[in-house]
């Protein structure tokens with residue numbers, strides 16, 4: 001069975017360019033496969049700069065991996081031509097993180113929506129085109145009559161974000177990669193939009209990769225979750241396991257930092273754990289080390305000798321932490337199989 | 345205590361071919377020195393427009409149609425252009441929505457700060473400037489060396505702190521932060537909010553924090569205002585708002601918050617967002633409100649102070665007051 005889209009041992013290093021100081025490993029030995037037959041909802045979470053957007057760009061072929069491969073239906077993304085490339089452009093849709101960047105300010109919203117309809121011949125007539133655009137806008141809570149005809153700067157942040165969602169939905173792809181699609185909308189709309197993505201998943205079998213920093217919505221809509229920390233997988237598996245009984249100290253920090261919508265409850269933040277607040281001040285001694293060691297309250301000498309591999313702590317979960325070293329080690333590319341086990 | 349900022353009946357409309365979009369329609373509130381006010385509400389309800397309106401940064405076809413913005417008893421809406429330019433940043437400053445993405449990618453942080461100061465005719469020797477900027481960066485928890493870096497070398501949280509540092513560079517009386525953390529993870533959110541709180545306390549400045557994250561609001565402001573369709577429909581202390589929300593929109597907003605303990609169907613508020621071009625007659629929420637009465641379809645409910653520090657615009661509370 002060939003995956004619809006697959007990242008195989010992908011690493012992305014940003015070089016020491018003219019402007020920057022050193023090398024950044026934005027993503028390290030990452031593997032993930034999205035099946036074409038079995039629709040899935042996978043959440044990817046991680047702090048700012050952990051490599052989420054880099055992963056999206058790699059999956060979309062907008063950036064080339066430094067090593068490893070990204071495959072669309074078994075063919076390397078960078079070599080796709082003709083019909084294969086067309087198929088990819090239709091089957092895999094992205095909702096980009098920053099609604100302020102992606103719009104060309106000189107085109108009206110209509111253009112953003114009409115273009116894909118034309119490119120892929122989705123409408124036979126002008127009227128059909130209009131209907132398609134209107135239903136896509138309504139699906140994300142926008143009023144067509146007040147949205148069409150406007151320029152991007154005439155819309156609020158959340159409205160622009162929803163245009164991106166509408167555009168992705170319009171094409172009825174096989175996979176939607178959504179990079180922080182609802183970070184700028186209120187809780188009620190967030191629920192409405194995520195729900196419409198879920199409906200697409202259930203009714204039309206569209207797979208979803210949901211990239212977010214919001215663990216709560218990730219928990220609500222996804223089956224499995226991948227937690228990234230500085231470009232590497234910290235923990236991954238069935239969403240209930242990872243969010244409710246996190247194994248990795250970083251996941252625990254993330255879950256513990258979520259502010260409850262209750263002013264009386266305490267909000268614990270970085271006071272608990274901060275960079276340089278690791279249990280012991282350990283100096284890396286080996287060739288690699290756990291990227292979290294300098295913030296980790298449990299750091300041990302072994303953590304700075306070598307980066308922890310993935311330990312399989314449960315049938316459907318892995319954690320890259322020596323606290324789990326009694327569990328069997330699995331290779332990074334095994335993660336795909338383990339995540340697949342979380343699906344019905 | 346006297347208010348540092350008093351907004352009275354602010355109205356900002358965008359004049360479009362189809363008619364005026366009433367983005368902010370009669371909003372009033374006051375801020376005390378060092379107070380933190382949160383603004384939440386529907387996407388498109390006018391929060392960013394209020395922010396831009398207070399600084400008189402509305403661009404055509406938008407226009408401030410009326411009202412007053414009293415900053416230390418001076419009406420900003422009546423200031424001349426030049427005086428207003430000097431007031432921005434120095435007395436009232438804004439961390440705009442998406443600000444961290446609008447840092448110039450090819451200019452070092454220090455160059456971007458220097459440009460801001462030049463607008464305010466602040467002359468300093470290079471040496472003084474380096475010290476000044478270094479202090480400012482440290483105040484928001486960044487290393488002094490960040491001054492020499494380019495935006496792309498910084499993480500989202502660092503960039504957002506740079507923007508906060510810019511906003512406080514002239515020690516304003518009021519700082520407005522429009523969704524300062526919506527692109528950041530919870531750990532960094534906490535750091536940014538904590539930074540904002542620390543500098544705000546040090547300067548004694550008042551803060552208006554706009555955002556969608558109710559959890560974050562619960563822990564970072566003193567009072568919360570709720571916007572719906574260009575109107576401020578509820579305003580209360582953060583404790584009261586969460587313990588006893590009065591406006592049906594606020595109630596539904598709070599119940600639509602997802603939980604981390606049980607998977608349930610995510611439900612938003614049914615119905616479509618209100619049109620700002622042809623707003624519903626009466627209460628703007630009535631088409632979606634489960635409690636709507638006949639009067640709601642006719643009359644805009646006035647804002648009532650039901651109890652000290654808790655006001656609401658809803659007909660349900662008519663007799664009560």
Ligand SMILES: Nc1ncnc2c1ncn2[C@@H]1O[C@H](COP(=O)(O)OP(=O)(O)OP(=O)(O)O)[C@@H](O)[C@H]1O
Nearest residue numbers: 014024026047048049050051052053054055496500
């Ligand atoms: N074009 C680039 N040149 C150099 N470094 C880069 C480039 N793009 C990203 N990086 C670096 O790679 C790392 C990962 O960045 P990425 O944007 O993928 O993070 P992210 O998880 O999406 O963060 P956020 O939550 O802030 O969106 C960061 O350290 C970033 O500074």
Ligand SMILES: Nc1ncnc2c1ncn2[C@@H]1O[C@H](COP(=O)(O)OP(=O)(O)OP(=O)(O)O)[C@@H](O)[C@H]1O
Nearest residue numbers: 154155156157158358367387388389390391392393
């Ligand atoms: N230039 C413009 N022309 C016409 N309408 C506009 C213009 N700018 C903004 N609007 C409209 O004014 C309303 C208020 O926008 P504003 O940006 O203040 O909303 P917001 O509450 O900040 O929303 P969000 O939470 O999504 O950022 C929106 O419905 C928007 O579509």
Ligand code: SF4
Nearest residue numbers: 290293296303321322
């Ligand atoms: S491997 Fe060590 S340092 Fe890393 S998270 Fe686990 S205990 Fe902490």
Ligand SMILES: [Mg+2]
Nearest residue numbers: 052053054097
């Ligand atoms: Mg990103």
Ligand SMILES: [Mg+2]
Nearest residue numbers: 156157392441
């Ligand atoms: Mg806004």
